[in-house]
Amino acid sequence: MDTIKTDVLVIGAGSGGLSVAAGAVQMGASVVLLEAHEMGGDCLNYGCVPSKALIASGKVAHSMRHADCYGIAGVAPDVDYAAAKDHVAEVIAQIEPMDSQERFEGLGVRVIRDYGRFVSDRVVEAGAYRIEARRIVLATGSSPVVPPIPGLADVPYLTNETLWDLRDRPDHLLIIGGGPIGMEMAQAHLRLGSKVTVIEGDRALGKDDPEMADIVLDALREEGLEIVEGAKAGAVRGTDGAIEIEVEDGRVFSGSHLLVAVGRRANTDALDLEAAGVRTTRSGIEVDDRLRTSNRRVHAIGDVAGGLQFTHVAGYHASVVIRSILFGLPSKASTRHIPWVTYTQPELAQVGLTEAEARKLHGNKTEIVRFPFHHNDRAIAERKTRGLIKVMVVRGRAVGVSIAGEQAGELINLWALVIANKMKMSEVANMVAPYPTIGELNKRAAGAYFSPRLFESDMVKKVVGFVQKWLP
Numbered sequence: 032m033d034t035i036k037t038d039v040l041v042i043g044a045g046s047g048g049l050s051v052a053a054g055a056v057q058m059g060a061s062v063v064l065l066e067a068h069e070m071g072g073d074c075l076n077y078g079c080v081p082s083k084a085l086i087a088s089g090k091v092a093h094s095m096r097h098a099d100c101y102g103i104a105g106v107a108p109d110v111d112y113a114a115a116k117d118h119v120a121e122v123i124a125q126i127e128p129m130d131s132q133e134r135f136e137g138l139g140v141r142v143i144r145d146y147g148r149f150v151s152d153r154v155v156e157a158g159a160y161r162i163e164a165r166r167i168v169l170a171t172g173s174s175p176v177v178p179p180i181p182g183l184a185d186v187p188y189l190t191n192e193t194l195w196d197l198r199d200r201p202d203h204l205l206i207i208g209g210g211p212i213g214m215e216m217a218q219a220h221l222r223l224g225s226k227v228t229v230i231e232g233d234r235a236l237g238k239d240d241p242e243m244a245d246i247v248l249d250a251l252r253e254e255g256l257e258i259v260e261g262a263k264a265g266a267v268r269g270t271d272g273a274i275e276i277e278v279e280d281g282r283v284f285s286g287s288h289l290l291v292a293v294g295r296r297a298n299t300d301a302l303d304l305e306a307a308g309v310r311t312t313r314s315g316i317e318v319d320d321r322l323r324t325s326n327r328r329v330h331a332i333g334d335v336a337g338g339l340q341f342t343h344v345a346g347y348h349a350s351v352v353i354r355s356i357l358f359g360l361p362s363k364a365s366t367r368h369i370p371w372v373t374y375t376q377p378e379l380a381q382v383g384l385t386e387a388e389a390r391k392l393h394g395n396k397t398e399i400v401r402f403p404f405h406h407n408d409r410a411i412a413e414r415k416t417r418g419l420i421k422v423m424v425v426r427g428r429a430v431g432v433s434i435a436g437e438q439a440g441e442l443i444n445l446w447a448l449v450i451a452n453k454m455k456m457s458e459v460a461n462m463v464a465p466y467p468t469i470g471e472l473n474k475r476a477a478g479a480y481f482s483p484r485l486f487e488s489d490m491v492k493k494v495v496g497f498v499q500k501w502l503p
Contacts, residue, residue, distance in 0.1 A: 032161045035141070037063045039356060040155060040164035042147045042302070045072020047333035047345030048170030049130055054353045056139045063164070064140050065147040065157050071130035073172050073334075074342040075123060077192045082215055084122040086374055088115040089222035093254075093376075100414055110224045112200035119195060149307035153328050166328055166356040169309075169316060170345065171302065173295035173334035178207075182267040186274055188289040191216075201225045201288035205276055207264050208292035209235030211373040214251065216290060218375050221256050228284050229256065230276055232263035236373065239433070240385045243419065246435040247379045250417055259284070297335045312337055320363045322352055330356065341371055368451035370443045377418055378439035382447045384431030389423035398424045402476040404436045409467035413437065420476045422446075427455050438469045445473050456480045 039055045041048045044066035056062040069076045092108040099105045128134060132142045145158035155162045175190035177183065189197065191212055204220050206213045209231030221227045229235065235258050236244035252258060262278040267289070269275050276284045297315030304310075310317045310325040315337025322330045330352045333345030347369070354362035370382035389397045404410045404418030418436015422429050432446035449459060459477035464470055 034161045036163045037061045038165050040167045043170035044070045045172045046074050046342045047349045050349035051168050052140050062140045064142045067146040081119045084119040085219045089219040093222040113198045148303040152307050169331040171298040171335045176294040176296050180264050186267050187271045203286035204288050205286035206290045213292035229258045231260050243433045243435040370447045372440035377436045380434045380439035380443035383450045393425045400480045402479045407472050
């Protein structure tokens with residue numbers, strides 16, 4: 032067995048692992064990268080990239096059907112589901128070179144395409160190699176959870192990993208799970224011509240502000256999506272093309288295909304973490320605020336660290352870890368400024384505290400500012416007026432923002448910046464936004480915070496009256 036000594040060993044070539052490997056090697060560290068599956072990880076191959084590509088196909092089909100309001104005759108699109116999947120594959124192929132083994136080897140990273148497992152606190156074996164590293168970064172990501180529903184193991188079902196191999200459009204897609212993955216794929220398939228039923232044991236989009244989630248769910252139901260909430264799947268039965276889900280109250284839902292989208296679990300099984308003295312929890316690897324595990328030579332980032340499961344979080348974790356392992360800086364990770372988006376139409380975005388969280392933490396110091404999309408001229412022109420911005424403000428600073436509506440994922444960027452830098456609402460209000468843009472909504476929301484202070488204040492009116500009397 033060949034022995035390799037390196038400064039940094041990265042296990043997992045998804046978003047976080049690739050960011051660490053690229054950053055570390057370009058700043059002078061020797062780096063070994065292990066990846067047993069596909070370079071680019073879940074995001075490129077099964078998650079963010081393919082899902083957004085399929086959503087784009089669905090948007091085009093939906094626009095064709097509903098062009099009448101713009102003075103253009105609506106038409107029924109001739110949807111070629113297999114061609115839509117070709118579009119997905121082409122998008123992946125266009126992005127793939129940035130994550131390729133060739134690119135990273137060109138940067139100076141030694142890439143080994145094999146599993147890695149610990150044999151001691153600082154040694155990992157992978158195939159024919161024994162790797163001794165000064166620092167090890169675990170970035171192995173997560174995989175779809177397959178719940179122990181009676182009968183599920185005997186029925187053909189899809190996950191976000193296998194959905195992309197499907198070439199024939201489902202006649203009736205059943206989805207277990209009303210979270211972001213389930214709802215995004217539900218709307219995309221509905222718009223591409225499938226009948227879709229979502230079965231959720233609790234509340235659909237349950238991790239988001241209920242008021243904002245309802246804006247999205249109402250829009251999806253109006254499109255024809257069947258969303259069944261409070262319906263826990265009790266049994267699954269059937270064969271390919273004829274599947275039934277029986278929920279615990281006895282109702283039965285029938286369809287041609289089944290997508291299971293109930294969450295994700297950290298990929299830790301193959302690592303033999305006990306040999307390295309790395310502790311785990313139910314959600315993943317136990318880490319401190321510096322993303323160190325119980326073995327101080329080992330860091331964990333991204334999904335496997337058991338926190339927020341988003342590609343941009345993995346990238347952020349990578350920046351935290353690089354400062355620590357390369358420069359010895361006490362760099363810490365935080366979640367208070369991390370945004371997330373569900374890419375339905377309308378979109379649903381969040382950064383910081385929700386209304387309920389802000390009220391619980393700050394009590395009556397919390398002010399809630401609302402500004403609806405139907406007061407934005409660009410939204411009116413685009414006929415995208417369904418939506419709301421809600422800003423949670425404490426002592427003149429935003430502590431959380433929830434947005435449901437057109438381009439919510441773009442709008443939330445500004446508020447992520449505001450919260451990350453503890454900016455005041457006055458700084459947002461002072462921004463000059465080009466007219467007419469959807470982005471102007473952010474400035475108007477900040478303005479709505481100051482409106483009652485300026486226009487409903489007797490003191491302000493008295494001051495203005497006094498000044499007017501004395502102005503020449």
